[in-house]
Amino acid sequence: MDEDVTLSPDTLAVLNEFLAERSKREADEGERIINQTGKEAMFEENWASNFFQLSQFWYSTKTKETVRNVVAKLLEDRKADLVGFRIALLSCPSIYKDIKDVHNHVTIFEFDKRFEAYGNDFVHYDFNCVENNPGYLEAHHKQYDLIIADPPFLSSDCITKISKIITKLQRNPSDSKLIFCSGEVVEPWLTTCLPVHKCSFRPEHERILGNKFVSYANFDFDNYIDNK
Numbered sequence: 001m002d003e004d005v006t007l008s009p010d011t012l013a014v015l016n017e018f019l020a021e022r023s024k025r026e027a028d029e030g031e032r033i034i035n036q037t038g039k040e041a042m043f044e045e046n047w048a049s050n051f052f053q054l055s056q057f058w059y060s061t062k063t064k065e066t067v068r069n070v071v072a073k074l075l076e077d078r079k080a081d082l083v084g085f086r087i088a089l090l091s092c093p094s095i096y097k098d099i100k101d102v103h104n105h106v107t108i109f110e111f112d113k114r115f116e117a118y119g120n121d122f123v124h125y126d127f128n129c130v131e132n133n134p135g136y137l138e139a140h141h142k143q144y145d146l147i148i149a150d151p152p153f154l155s156s157d158c159i160t161k162i163s164k165i166i167t168k169l170q171r172n173p174s175d176s177k178l179i180f181c182s183g184e185v186v187e188p189w190l191t192t193c194l195p196v197h198k199c200s201f202r203p204e205h206e207r208i209l210g211n212k213f214v215s216y217a218n219f220d221f222d223n224y225i226d227n228k
Contacts, residue, residue: 068098090149163193
């Protein structure tokens with residue numbers, strides 16, 4: 001039987017102080033956005049981005065700008081055929097505003113319901129629900145021309161289920177573009193599930209993470225990046 005862990009009074013006091021400060025910070029931020037929706041409902045990096053239980057990690061400004069610029073170039077390529085062009089963001093809320101700046105039809109799929117502040121662009125989802133449930137997210141099946149994903153967990157189970165969701169959301173698997181950012185450790189699982197290749201682009205985060213993050217795509221993603 002495991003022994004109970006007892007914290008020293010000093011350690012307990014520090015922990016309680018941290019939890020109290022975090023609760024106040026989250027409450028203040030929630031109050032700040034309560035009357036804001038859509039793109040203007042901005043989330044502070046120190047509030048939503050590094051909420052470890054929900055695996056939210058904010059991209060660096062450089063990474064957000066790079067992805068936004070790639071999306072802008074993809075849209076330029078399709079400028080004669082943009083009617084109905086839709087973009088899905090799976091578990092990467094930090095790039096929502098940047099992508100929304102260059103295209104209006106953006107849907108953010110998130111487990112974290114705090115992002116309901118983004119209004120009608122928000123869709124609550126849980127990657128675990130796709131298992132043995134072919135109708136999951138049915139209203140969004142075959143609706144998206146570009147999907148950007150950054151799964152919350154670096155596990156075979158998560159990558160496999162997210163890949164199933166991506167396949168369902170793609171309008172046309174042979175034409176829909178896919179950008180997939182994750183830890184390099186997921187590569188064998190990812191490439192088994194989806195026809196993607198590793199790219200030179202390395203996503204960066206506001207805080208240093210323990211795993212090496214890389215990007216994958218089903219098109220020549222690196223060729224769309226300026227000053228590679």
